[in-house]
Amino acid sequence: MLVKARSLGTQLIVSLGILLSIFGIVQGVSSYRLALVGVNALLDDRLSDVAVRIRDVFEAAIPHSSSGSGNADDLVVLVWTDHHKTPTRTTDSTVVFNRDSPGGFSDQVVNREAWRVYTLVTYDEVIQVAQRVSVRQHIAERSAVRALLPIFVLIPAVWVTVYLCVRRAFGPLKRLGRRAQAIDSAHLTPLPADGLPVELDPFVSSINRMIERLDESMQLERHFISDAAHELRTPLTALKLQADNLRPDIAPGNRERFLALHRGIERTSAMVSQLLQMARAEAQVSTSEPVELDVTEVVTSVVSELLPIATQKRIDIGADELMPARVRATESDMRAVVKNIVGNALRYTPEGGAVDLRVHPGEGVAHIVVQDTGPGIPEALLPRVFDRFFRVSQSAEGSGLGLAIVRAIVTRYGGTVTLRNRDDGQSGLRAEVTFPLI
Ligand SMILES: Nc1ncnc2c1ncn2[C@@H]1O[C@H](COP(=O)(O)OP(=O)(O)OP(=O)(O)O)[C@@H](O)[C@H]1O
Ligand SMILES: [Mg+2]
Incomplete structure (x- = not known):
């Protein structure tokens, strides 16, 4: 059973396109994850920076009590001094974190909201700087999605480039195919070898050798037909002449048989000249100028x-x-x-x-x-x-x-x-x- 061959070009385009797209997607996913981790680390740095600055410089700027600015993006700062059960200073008194959490970063849930808290413990106070986890996630995701944008542009660009490259590489092959299709017994022209990829050299040279041999054997056949017809012409003319000479001596009873013999000779002569005519027509030579x-x-x-x-x-x-x-x-x-x-x-x-x-x-x-x-x-x-x-x-x-x-x-x-x-x-x-x- 003949299985219809798939186009090599299409197969290449599809497999290269899929491969490069997978690379792109893997690259995109890892950029996204790296961006998430990076932004979270930056936000953590910001929390600890703010805590240090408050300890060193800005503690007085924190009010003793505040119901918050109403802006969910803001950091919340709490300052605890010894013995007090409530924070001495706070930027939002609606949230209170666990003052006994160890120094450093912790995740805490307050009022059913997750917070990222940095706790700085000094000899006489505890400073806590916190940010809502949902806000941090939002910021991190926004940056990570930006890291993905080039991939969205790159993948279609990869497909277009692969398509153009493969089409360009297969151009000579297509032209060769068209030339090969035009070959038949009347047009035994060799295939052009220049400008072709080296991988095709063996095919082209073996097809060309075959064309050459075919051309030679067809020429031999035509020569044989034309030589044979030529050789037959002379004895046939002699035969016809002798038959014509015999005509007066044919007994009346044999006349019919003689006429059949004569017609046979004429038919054979006609066939011989047709053979010559065919050999000439197929050899693509004319006896005179067009x-x-x-x-x-x-x-x-x-x-x-x-x-x-x-x-x-x-x-x-x-x-x-x-x-x-x-x-x-x-x-x-x-x-x-x-x-x-x-x-x-x-x-x-x-x-x-x-x-x-x-x-x-x-x-x-x-x-x-x-x-x-x-x-x-x-x-x-x-x-x-x-x-x-x-x-x-x-x-x-x-x-x-x-x-x-x-x-x-x-x-x-x-x-x-x-x-x-x-x-x-x-x-x-x-x-x-x-x-x-x-
Ligand atoms: N006009 C036609 N009507 C019916 N049959 C035809 C006609 N022309 C050709 N043929 C058929 O095609 C065959 C091949 O034709 P072709 O002209 O090649 O050979 P031919 O007439 O038999 O011999 P010749 O070599 O003397 O022409 C003929 O034998 C005949 O059977
Ligand atoms: Mg005919």
Whole structure:
């Protein structure tokens, strides 16, 4: 079973993004915790500082009794002198801490509120400076959240950076993929090796070696076909000549068999010249230089050449639309294409049928459309009719090379050829060739 491969780029982006985000989050959480601890330590320092200053300088500033400023953020300061059960001085007489707590920091609950208390014990008094735990928490959290802010900005920035870096790194790979996709038997061009990551070198050089070998073997095959066809031409011509010479001496009883032999020789000669034509078309070499020509003129000339066949089969061959369409090609290539397509339409359309031709320019290409009233081609076999020697039925004469030649020529010029059965309720085939306009 073929498992659809996931994109390497997406996998990299997701895994790197997740990894870096986890780092960011861990970093954020630890910054948050450190900030909490740090701020609490600072607040503790403040409590002990205030206690020391009160002992040394400001004791007189603390009132003997006060109901507090009403501001919950304020520190509360209590001063106890010996023997007294209540504080001698206080900034908020609504709260009284345990005066017997040991010197230093302690957490106490007074009036159901938690307090952080610093107790400073001197030889004649006890000074207590306190702050609500809820206020301290609030201050600490505000600072800790500020420590988190850069992480919130960093994580999206990390994703964007990872995405851009991976996309940039995979750019050459994508371009290479597009080049590799364009390779087929008609375009065996090696893949470019420059500008690629070194990791791809082994792949590219092995694909290029394969392309080279494929190209060589295809060239060998084409040479063999063309050599074989050449070699066969001479003995076939001699055979035909000898048969022609024999014609007057054939006994009347053998005439039919002689004619069959003659037709066989002619068919073989035709096949040999088609093989040569195909080898040339596939080798991408033209016998002459391409020139500017009008498709309509070629179509008209081919039709007049094939008119005797149409007349003989009583096929109504006509043109709905013949517009000028100029292309650059050799006349023999253009004629071969049109002759094969129109020839097929005439060959496979039964007597009394009709063949319609159309030539019109459009979207940068010349369209040549040939429609007939023949049997069409079974849908399942349509993709195979361009294969060499493939024939749907053996009822009519033919070698099965015509469409292979058409496709080789058309592809060489950057055009297309498509066959489909008619969809207008009428049986028959619709062949369409496109050729780039000048
Ligand atoms: N217009 C058409 N209508 C029906 N069948 C067609 C038509 N054109 C082509 N075909 C089918 O496609 C097959 C391949 O066509 P192709 O032109 O390649 O070979 P061919 O006509 O048999 O031989 P030749 O090499 O002489 O052209 C044909 O044998 C025929 O069965
Ligand atoms: Mg044909």
